[in-house]
Each structure stands twice: as structure tokens, then as C-alpha cells.
Amino acid sequence: MDIFLQQIINGLTLGSVYAVVALGYTMVYGIIQLINFAHGEVVMIGAMVAFSVITALAGTALPPVLIVFAGILAAVPVCMLVGYAMERIAYRPLRGAPRLAPLITAIGISIILQHLALLVWSRNPLAFPQIIPLASFEVGGAIITGVQIAIILTSVLMMGGLTLMVYRTKLGIAMRATSQNPQVAGLMGIDIDRIIAFTFIVGAALGAVAGVMVGTYYGIAHYSMGSLLGMKAFSAAVLGGIGNLAGAMLGGILLGIVEALAAGYIGDLTNNVFGSNYQDVFAFLVLIAVLVFRPSGLLGERVGDRA
């Protein structure tokens, strides 16, 4: 029982990170039907920037929570800028082009960002300074750490904030209008270019915070951490129904829990033929299973089959 609960807690933590990253994919997809392959790299850059700030401030007398907060404050604008630049340089000029074109620029941008990060932060994994006291609480035989609580809370807050923004503000209405029909939205006086750029920026900001969360959770940042995380988050977005905000949140959390449970039990279930080193495989198995059996995802409304 306690292993089960423990894995649920771990899965919930990881899942909320996936959910926040998945939101970035799903928002961009919802509005211009593009898979932003480079979103994972935005998350990575967020983690890297936060690493630099946190390491620089770790020696000072500031309280740890404030230091992490400063890391987030630095990472968010940098990532927003990266997100905006990406949209302007690689996606906007190709908006009318065949689908393959922006996909390929996205790969290119992702490679460029990764290797620029390698140049700036070196090839080695960077260890986050252990500044947050490892406070932990016992819940029914399982242990939940302060960091885990903070991650889950932050994610919930951000998801709530995003939902409010999309459904309650004028900007949100404009975003939804653009995603339904860009031409008509343009006729209604919405500056589509601005709305699309804004979508990228919001997605990147969420990604930045996710990056800081992953970095502090695992205690490590690496220039290539973005691609795997990005792929998993994308799988989460597809699981929930891509283009659907609630779907991305649900998909992220489900995927986190599936992954954690699978990693926890695969050894017992297969008599140790497969171990937890296969953890990374499950996200893709989930992705393929969803695509085969329910391509629109759990909450998705559209079945896409146009090439």
C-alpha cells in the first residue's frame, strides 16, 4: 500500500510538471495547428537560467524560497523572449507553407537552442545547489517532500490562472476566436499575429516555470533534458486531446501517474525481466496506444486526419 501511495505522490508531482509543459504544446497547437517541437528546449533554457541565478545567489543570506523565486523571475522573461523570437523567425514566415516546412524549422530551432545552451552552460550535467531544506511529511505510510508540495501547488495555481485568462479575459476570447477561425477573427478586429505571438509567449512562460520545477525536483539540469521532457509532455497533450486545455492538464497528470506506477511495479510484474530503466518507454507506449484507439484523445473533440 505504501509503495502504491508513494508512487501516486511521485507521479502526481511529475504529472503536474508534464501538465504545465503540455499546456504550452496544446495552446500553440490549438491556435495554429503546429507541433512546436522546440518547446522542450524552452523548458530546458528555463531550467538553465534558473540554475545560473540560483547558484549565484546560493551563497547569500537570502531565504531559499526567495532564491528559487528569483530563479523563476529570471527564467520567465528569458524564455518568453526565446518563445517570441522562435515564433517570429521560424514559424511566422511559414504560416502559409505546407505543414512539413514549420515542422522542419522547429527541429532546426530545437537543435540550435540545445547547442547554444551547451556553449553557454557546458556539456556536463549541472547540479542545483541543495538550498531548500529537505522537509518531508508522512502521509499514510508514504513520504511527500516540501518540494513536491510546492511543485503541485505551483502547477495548480498556474493552470488555474491560465484557465481564468483564457475563459475570462478579452485576450482569452481573442485567443479562442483565433483558434476557431483566424480569418474571421481577423475580420472582427483581432490582430492575429499578436495573438499568436502572445500564445507562444504564455506557453514559454509556463515552460520556464516547469523547467525550474524539474530542475529543483531532480536537482539537475542538462542541455539535452528538453527533448525527452518535451516528447513526454507532447504525449500527455495528445492523451488529453491536443488543442484542449483541460485535456493537457488531465493528460499530464495521468501520464505522470502511469509512468510512476509502471516504474514502481514493472519489476514485480515481469519477474525483473524489465526494470525501472524502461520508465521512459511508457510515455511513448501511451502515445501510440492513444493514437491507435482514440486519436482525438480523452477530451478532444476533433478527429484529425488531414495531412
Added chain:
Amino acid sequence: MKPGAAKQGTRGGTRGVSIFAQAHAKWVGLALIAVALIGLPFALASVGTAWVRIANLAILFVFLSLGLNIVVGFAGLLDLGYIAFYAVGAYAYALLASPHFNLHLPFWVILPMGALVACLFGVLLGAPTLKLRGDYLAIVTLGFGEIVRIFLNNLSQPVNITNGPQGISRIDPFRFGSFSFSQTETLLGLVFSGPIKYYYLLLLLLLLVIVVNLRLQHSRIGRAWEAVREDEIAARAMGIDTTSIKLLAFAMGASFGGVAGGMFAAIQGFISPESFVLVESVMVLSMVVLGGMGNVWGVVLGAVLLSFVPELLRYTVEPLQKSLFGRSVIEPEVIRMLLFGLALVLMMLYRPAGLLPSVVRKRELAKPEEM
């Protein structure tokens, strides 16, 4: 290549002496290229055997790019896990011709088998995903590439199949009876080292592959791929079974990758999962995109360029940096990757049809008129 040919066709009326002279010049040109290609390994060997190996790897990359071109260029399906098929082919060869399982099957048995296994993997991956829209395929193939790598890395227990991250070493070279491709031989006063012998074998196979590709492109299948790529719905309306035609592209591309993988294993004599990372898939994709998706000669050019330029950089930028800053500021590997990334972005923005565009592709990738 293509635009010239098209012009010749439309100029039908002026057919005569000039065309004849042109055809003549074409043969002379071809003969010159052939002589250059035959002489190349000896020229390279005089600089260093390392360069012959680089040339061999370049030919392997041309192989891979041509295989990926079937999927991306002909059929318009973005495959980001292509290197997985290369890996499957390489491991199939390594397992069946090395001391690892003490199996030493001859290469003409294993290479087709590797192609078949890779093809099977291609169908396995393609079948569930090809009914969906193109960009899902991209991400699923990306994931597939990762899965294959994870399995290669971890299938060393409980039964040691892949030997994990250490990889498999002492793989058999190609062998015909007592004639081995890894030994050095002297013939007519010329020294044929192992890499040079492989070079000629690869060149021969490459020629075959190029001919197959050119024939394929204009065959019934090739035209069906083109139709699917340009407008899937219209293609379906014309009676093309789009799913199976896409699956065919996928399977064919995969088997090309499998064969290339087998040759890679034999030439290197050692393989490990590290050779089959995502970056390699991106590299092959860059080659296809740079040269010109859908144009066989363009893809060949792209692959050769992107194979040699980074090596040249390694030999020029490194010393340059050392003399300027006293140390290596940017590793050549990083420059190489930045170049690949830039190539992908810039090509798509400014010359989406590639260096040597295929005629159809050029028309298709031009921005559609406002409707």
C-alpha cells in the same frame, strides 16, 4: 539536373545537332565523374586513411539520405526516428556475424535479412500511425527512435542480447570465401587497404541504389507517393489506397536504412547504442532537406556536403581557434550541430525546395496564392 531536362523536352522543335552535342557533353561529364570517383580513394589515401573512412561514411550517409528521401521526399511523411532502422540493421548484422553469439553468417545472407527486419519494424511503426495526420507521425517516429535506443541500451539483462551500452565489438567484415574486405592487398602495384576495398563496394551498391531510386520515382508507385504528398484527399479520390501506399514508402525507406546499418556494422567492426541517437536522425534529415527533398541528385549532394563540410571544419576551425585564442573555444561537434540546425531553418525559410530542387517539389513548396 531536372530543370534542364524539362527544358529540353519543351524545346522539342529545335531538336538536332545542338542536342546531340549536349548529349555528347553529358557522357564526357559522366565519364569524368566516374574517373574522379574511381581515383578518389587513392587521392584520399595519400592524405591519410582516415579520409577514406570519412568517404565511406559519407557514402553510407548518402544511402541513409536516399532511404529517408523515399519517406520524407517522395511520400511527404516526416520521419524523425529514421536512425532506428539503421540501428536495427546494424544490430541484426552484429548479432549474426560476431563472436557475441558465436554466429558467423556470410554478409549476403545477413544484409537482406537486416533489410527485412528493418522493413518489419517500419511496418510495425507505420501501421498504427499512418492513418493519422502527418505531424503525429513525426512525434511518434521520434518516440520510436528513442524506444529502440532504450531497448538497445538495456537488453543486456536478464538475457544478454545487445550487450547494453558497451555495444558489440569484433564484428565480422564482409567476406567472400577467403577474400576479406578488411585485409590489405596489393594489385598491379596499387595498395588496396580495407577501407579502399569497402569504398568500391559501397560505390557499386550506391550506384544500384541511385538507379533504383530514380526508377522508383517515376514508377506508378512513385507517382502515387507524389500524389499523396501533394494532396492526400485528392489522391484518395483518385483511387489510391493512401494508407498502404504510405506504408510502402515507410517499409522501403526502413529497409534501405537496414541495409546501410548492416554495412556500417561491418565496416566499423564495432557498434554501440551511442551511434544511433536522435541527433543522427536529425543529421540525415538535414541532408535530405539541404539537398532538396524528393530529388535524388539533390539528396546525394546534400549528404555529401554535410558529411564532408563538418570534417573540413574539424581540420580548419580547430587550428584557427587554437591560433586565435590559444585553445578550442567551440568544439567542432557543436559547430557541426549548429550548422545542421541553421541549415534546416534557413533552407525552409529561403529555399524550401533545397539546393537542387525537384521540379514538382519547387512548385508545391512555393507559397500558395491567397484564396
